[in-house]
Amino acid sequence: MLSLNDVFLTYSNGNTSVQALAGVNLKIEKGKSYAIIGPSGCGKTSLIFLMAGLIAPTQGEVFLHEMKVVKPHRGTALILQEYGLLPWKTVWENAALGLKLRKVPEQEIADILGQVFEELELTECIDRYPNQLSGGQKQRVALARALSLQPEILLMDEPLSALDALTRENLQEVILRLIKKHRITSVLVTHSIEEAVYLGQEIIILSARPGKISAIVANTEQGTEGYRHKMSFYAKCTEVRGLLEVHCQSDDRLLQKQ
Ligand SMILES: Nc1ncnc2c1ncn2[C@@H]1O[C@H](COP(=O)(O)OP(=O)(O)OP(=O)(O)O)[C@@H](O)[C@H]1O
Ligand SMILES: [Mg+2]
Structure with missing residues (x-):
């Protein structure tokens, strides 16, 4: 449905430039729910804006229904x-x-x-x-x-991060129910591992800036009854946490460790 082909994004302000994303390849399938997680500043919001057609890649292409995305789409x-x-x-x-x-x-x-x-x-x-x-x-x-x-596709950039834990869980339930009921394809950016595992059928892990996809975790039990309280939910959170630790340290932190 939505695809990003070898997408690079560099922001340029006068003579400084920031490379936000590098070589992102991603396919969003119809009816599926995706969660994107990665360290602060790695390019998650930029990725959502690219999908929404609000900004254009510096290199590479974004397609929706095989049509190049050049502006926001009604759906x-x-x-x-x-x-x-x-x-x-x-x-x-x-x-x-x-x-x-x-x-x-x-x-x-x-x-x-x-x-x-x-x-x-x-x-x-x-x-x-x-x-x-x-x-x-x-x-x-x-x-x-x-x-x-x-909408055909619902893009959400940390929609629940300002809320307290219980309100947040309650709204996660609401989102889950609605995207299932209306069969909406959804992409959610979050900083919360639990939220990613609760809401994403596929969990996309971005590396530190410039953001690249370092792993995509299949989460087949997502959306099943009582998932939040199952052992398999905790196991999936641990898997995602491990991948974040391996792939998402910024260069500064790596340097400090050496
Ligand atoms: N308009 C802009 N001009 C220059 N640099 C920018 C601009 N917008 C974002 N950036 C930089 O690009 C990088 C990626 O930004 P982005 O907002 O996509 O990150 P993010 O992963 O959403 O971060 P956070 O988790 O803190 O929300 C950051 O280093 C940011 O400072
Ligand atoms: Mg952001």
Whole structure:
């Protein structure tokens, strides 16, 4: 569905340049869920932005349905860490923003949002403003806005990292349920090993900057009943942690050890 072919990305600011990604090859298959994990600054957000068509690779190509990605695509929804809510608009208006931009008729917006709000248990918050919501509720509004667009592919950049542990687990359940129910292809960037293992059918491990794919871990039990409490879940977390330790030390840390 989505593929990155030998992608390199270098940011240039005047006479300094930063190589963020080097030689990334990746295939995202329809209906599957992926988690991307790697050290801070290794290029995870850059990778998500490339998939979303918000930035272009310096070298290599990104394809969606075999068409080169050169701008954001209608079927792609993106959720960022900072929720992206407008403080002067109500929850309902914030969630309706994407549909309004697409000029969807009011009645249709009401039908779509009504259902999404019920699924996300947000109905009681409809008339509130973002500053009257908890972090978890704000994140659910961001999720509602993305889901209302009925995306083919949902890209999420650390969407839950600002939340406390229990709210976070609760929203992981919500995301899992929704992507399964709507058969959405999803790519989630996270710093949390447990979150990657809970939500990713495939776990993509990036090396320290410039980010390269150092391993892809198949996680066949992902999404099965009660996975979080099984021994196999802990074993998978240990496997991912081991790979991160081997592949993801930055050059500075390696130098210090020598
Ligand atoms: N616009 C930019 N100009 C210059 N350098 C940038 C720009 N955006 C990102 N970078 C650099 O590129 C590298 C990768 O950044 P990116 O945001 O993709 O990392 P990340 O893996 O998402 O990090 P984090 O885990 O901290 O969110 C970093 O070293 C960052 O400083
Ligand atoms: Mg980032």
